[in-house]
Amino acid sequence: MSQTENSRAAKPGSEVTRPAAGSFHLAIDAMGGDHAPESVLDGMELAAERHPEARFLLVGDEARLAPLLAKHKRASKACTIRHAPDVVSGDMKPTAALRMRTSSMRVAIDAVAAGEAAGVVSAGNTGALMALGKIVVKTLPEIDRPALAAVGPSARGDVVLLDLGANIVCDARNLVEFAVMGDAFARAVLGLPNPTIGLMNVGSEELKGDERVRLAADMLRTSPLAANFHGFIEGHDITSGTVDVVVTDGFTGNVALKTGEGALKLVGGLLKQVFTSSLAAKLGYLLAKPALDRLREWMDPRRYNGAVLIGLNGLVVKSHGGTDALGFAHAMDVAMDMVTHRVNDRIREGLAAMPSRKRDAASLTAE
Amino acid sequence: MSQTENSRAAKPGSEVTRPAAGSFHLAIDAMGGDHAPESVLDGMELAAERHPEARFLLVGDEARLAPLLAKHKRASKACTIRHAPDVVSGDMKPTAALRMRTSSMRVAIDAVAAGEAAGVVSAGNTGALMALGKIVVKTLPEIDRPALAAVGPSARGDVVLLDLGANIVCDARNLVEFAVMGDAFARAVLGLPNPTIGLMNVGSEELKGDERVRLAADMLRTSPLAANFHGFIEGHDITSGTVDVVVTDGFTGNVALKTGEGALKLVGGLLKQVFTSSLAAKLGYLLAKPALDRLREWMDPRRYNGAVLIGLNGLVVKSHGGTDALGFAHAMDVAMDMVTHRVNDRIREGLAAMPSRKRDAASLTAE
Numbered sequence: 098m099s100q101t102e103n104s105r106a107a108k109p110g111s112e113v114t115r116p117a118a119g120s121f122h123l124a125i126d127a128m129g130g131d132h133a134p135e136s137v138l139d140g141m142e143l144a145a146e147r148h149p150e151a152r153f154l155l156v157g158d159e160a161r162l163a164p165l166l167a168k169h170k171r172a173s174k175a176c177t178i179r180h181a182p183d184v185v186s187g188d189m190k191p192t193a194a195l196r197m198r199t200s201s202m203r204v205a206i207d208a209v210a211a212g213e214a215a216g217v218v219s220a221g222n223t224g225a226l227m228a229l230g231k232i233v234v235k236t237l238p239e240i241d242r243p244a245l246a247a248v249g250p251s252a253r254g255d256v257v258l259l260d261l262g263a264n265i266v267c268d269a270r271n272l273v274e275f276a277v278m279g280d281a282f283a284r285a286v287l288g289l290p291n292p293t294i295g296l297m298n299v300g301s302e303e304l305k306g307d308e309r310v311r312l313a314a315d316m317l318r319t320s321p322l323a324a325n326f327h328g329f330i331e332g333h334d335i336t337s338g339t340v341d342v343v344v345t346d347g348f349t350g351n352v353a354l355k356t357g358e359g360a361l362k363l364v365g366g367l368l369k370q371v372f373t374s375s376l377a378a379k380l381g382y383l384l385a386k387p388a389l390d391r392l393r394e395w396m397d398p399r400r401y402n403g404a405v406l407i408g409l410n411g412l413v414v415k416s417h418g419g420t421d422a423l424g425f426a427h428a429m430d431v432a433m434d435m436v437t438h439r440v441n442d443r444i445r446e447g448l449a450a451m452p453s454r455k456r457d458a459a460s461l462t463a464e
Numbered sequence: 465m466s467q468t469e470n471s472r473a474a475k476p477g478s479e480v481t482r483p484a485a486g487s488f489h490l491a492i493d494a495m496g497g498d499h500a501p502e503s504v505l506d507g508m509e510l511a512a513e514r515h516p517e518a519r520f521l522l523v524g525d526e527a528r529l530a531p532l533l534a535k536h537k538r539a540s541k542a543c544t545i546r547h548a549p550d551v552v553s554g555d556m557k558p559t560a561a562l563r564m565r566t567s568s569m570r571v572a573i574d575a576v577a578a579g580e581a582a583g584v585v586s587a588g589n590t591g592a593l594m595a596l597g598k599i600v601v602k603t604l605p606e607i608d609r610p611a612l613a614a615v616g617p618s619a620r621g622d623v624v625l626l627d628l629g630a631n632i633v634c635d636a637r638n639l640v641e642f643a644v645m646g647d648a649f650a651r652a653v654l655g656l657p658n659p660t661i662g663l664m665n666v667g668s669e670e671l672k673g674d675e676r677v678r679l680a681a682d683m684l685r686t687s688p689l690a691a692n693f694h695g696f697i698e699g700h701d702i703t704s705g706t707v708d709v710v711v712t713d714g715f716t717g718n719v720a721l722k723t724g725e726g727a728l729k730l731v732g733g734l735l736k737q738v739f740t741s742s743l744a745a746k747l748g749y750l751l752a753k754p755a756l757d758r759l760r761e762w763m764d765p766r767r768y769n770g771a772v773l774i775g776l777n778g779l780v781v782k783s784h785g786g787t788d789a790l791g792f793a794h795a796m797d798v799a800m801d802m803v804t805h806r807v808n809d810r811i812r813e814g815l816a817a818m819p820s821r822k823r824d825a826a827s828l829t830a831e
Contacts, residue, residue: 252730262666265674299629299718307632307715332722336730345719348674351666352716353723355699360727363619363703367762368735371755378755384748388738395734 120152121214122436123429124205125176127157128184129221130418130425134162137220138169140425145171147426148433154214156181156205179204185225187418194225195232202226206233209411215436216412218403218428223415227263230406230413237441239448242267243408244275245347245415246282248401248431249357253338257283257292261404262351272296272313272344276322277447278407279342285438286431287341294322295330295340297349305329313344321450361396403428405435408444412436487519488581489803490796491572492543494524495551496588497785497792501529504587505536507792512538514793515800521581523548523572546571552592554785561592562599569593573600576778582803583779585770585795590782594630597773597780604808606815609634610775611642612714612782613649615768615798616724620705624650624659628771629718639663639680639711643689644814645774646709652805653798654708661689662697662707664716672696680711688817728763770795772802775811779803 125141127134134157141153153176155162162178181204185194197203202221208214210233217234219226227245236243246259257279264271276294283292296314298306303314306329317326327340332353335343345353372382382389394400398417402424406413412435416428492508494501501524508520520543522529529545548571552561564570569588575581577600584601586593594612603610613626624646631638643661650659663681665673670681673696684693694707699720702710712720739749749756761767765784769791773780779802783795 250730252733265666297719299632299715332719332724333726333729335723336726348666349716349719352664352699352712353719356702356720356724357699357727359700359703360724361731362700363617364728364731364763366619367759371752371759374755374758378752381748381751381753384751385739385745386748388741388745391741392734392738396731 121154121177121208122148122151122216123432124154124156124208124214124217125429126202126205126217126219126221127155127162128181128201129219129226130416130420131187131220132419132421133220134158134165136420136422136425138162138165138172139422140429141172141176142169143422143426144429144433145169145175147430149175151175151433153177154179154205154208156208157184157201158182179208181205185222187222189222189225191222191224191228194222195228203229203233206230206413209413210234214411216414216432218414218416218425218432220416220418220420220425220428223418226413226415227406230409234409234411234413237408237410237444239445240274240278240408242271242274243406244271244278245350245404246279246407247354247404248286249335249354250396250401251336251338254341255287255401256335256338256340257287257342258335258350258354259342259344259407260347260350261354262347263406264347266348267309267346269309269312269316272310272346273316273320273451274408274448275344276313276317276326276342277451278444279344280322280325281440281443281447282405282407282435283341284443285440286434289341291325292341293325293327294342294344295327295334297343297345297353298329298331301329301331303329309346316451319452321447358398399424399427401427403431405431407435407440410441412440488521488544488575489515489518489583490799491521491523491546491575491581491584492796493569493572493584493586493588494522494529495548495568496586496593497783497787498554498587499786499788500587501525501532503787503789503792505529505532505539506789507796508539508543509536510789510793511796511800512536512542514797518542518800520544521546521572521575523575524551524568525549546575548572552589554589556589556592558589558591558595561589562595570596570600573597573780576780577601579778581778583781583799585781585783585792585799587783587785587787587792587795590785593780593782594773597776601776601778601780604775604777604811606812607641607645607775609638609641610773611638611645612717612771613646613774614721614771615653616702616721617763617768618703618705621708622654622768623702623705623707624654624709625702625717625721626709626711626774627714627717628721629714630773631714633715634676634713636676636679636683639677639713640683640687640818641775641815642711643680643684643693643709644818645811646711647689647692648807648810648814649772649774649802650708651810652807653801656708658692659708660692660694660706661709661711662694662701664710664712664720665696665698668696668698670696676713683818686819688814725765766791766794768794770798772798774802774807777808779807 159180181201183200244260245263526547548568550567611627612630
């Protein structure tokens, strides 16, 4: 049975329990996304089954959520509703979203900032979520700038990519920090003990690229990540699986991600044309369908749903706005993996071990 | 019958004619590429058939080329051999290639610099070709920096992309010049009367991106290209065919191109697995083969071979090093289209009409 914090909209007979601070794994923005709150609750039902120990704070319009939640057996047991009367719309500017203090997105993020939940998952307005994450949850003191990270497919398994657009202009220090965060992400979410790291460039030779990537490469080569640092990689290395973690600035990463998605969509559309172009082709499709379905399943964007704003004092995970329950559940999986593997602790350890930091610390001590 | 400039290695009976300066459409580096000179001559044979009026200067080892050329009926008639004893190897640094004054690449480029040929096509070392192009042929006086441009596939026809890596760091002026060059390229090579232009960014809203792209967009919105300027585009717009010309800096363009190619390669490899995974799938493949072959033909990288270093006092076209005769012939087609449509004249006209230039000219007059 569902729990609500506020009896105002509670169903008769529902238990109203207020858990101790910090007891939630994730705060969930119930009202964000094209199919909210239904797809959010359906996704949460799946996630609750996969993570039976997890506790969720479900934030949104209590009057709408309570009866819906009652129909979700596992989600009901796993979560508590917190009322938030407003919704950040898809076209709202981040500045407007920042002023709206009682939106489901804001109340969920406030719960992370207050330490009540380790992270938040929202399928709502991306710009608003990024802005609220940075301003309300705040950047880790060890980090200059958080990055947007996600997982994509390659010929040799999944690949972590960052930054996907949180930072349009990056310097070498940012890129090095992204490498540390990508390393922690790949360990937690992909379960890799020693993820390899590549720095995006226009060629693999040491002299290629601008000052910024060459300096970042030099810093990584003399860091504790050196053993797993592959060096420079090129665009095609993302899908060939040359490395487990692809590090680049937010402009390049955003364009690369969308270009890759666009190329896959182009082929998908053309294959559809191929398989409907003649009776023979249609029959051929039916014969190859089981194998093609496996391919479609493998490439399913829902399997890669969940972009993480990493580097904050709490996890902020963005689910695709148009995804369904399966996709939302995957974004919750990503968030749960990062929470249970204490990604932020790993990032702090990784940054503390960077030689530049040690020098900074030494110079501070010397003063 | 082939013509040679030098009787030293000429076959008995070959005519030795030296054409008037400027009479060649293209100088061809016969020795560059993995399958040179055979694939170059085979490609030239195809190009000579498509462009019966064209005159080519074939540069390379005369002793090797003369007997080979004699077997290519159309190419023999269309071209003159110029001897060059050396070859720029694939792994040679651009600085070393610059010092080698008698390589086939250098002698071909010298012919362009001297005005003997309107352009050069080489399947050799990319870095060396770019460096020789810039230093020997030299940049158009109206242009700050040349760009590397090529054509790719989209759901709505071919798309011109630039810069693909000639300029790692670009400012707003460079991006505006790339738009002018891309416009001229699309008119000449794609035959479009009014190509639309998009500026790559991380979102389509006016406030997205860095200062550089916003300034370039402002400049384009108040330029003679304004009517065809679509504004900002994103990575997926390349393959969806939102615009005919995609303008971006060389770092982003290089990564986007290679990421898109990598994504297509990933799907290609997976489809191969699908269609060999079972007897039914194999049979399905055979039934759909005619339609799949049309798709393969449409996506054939040879159809998109030929990247142009545009913005020089002559055309420098890079063919893929591993391509065959068909691919090399396509690179020659691109070069011929640009020569016959006088792309450089169009670029000069386009730049002269830019308001910033007019202001510069006005301020100079006022002084």
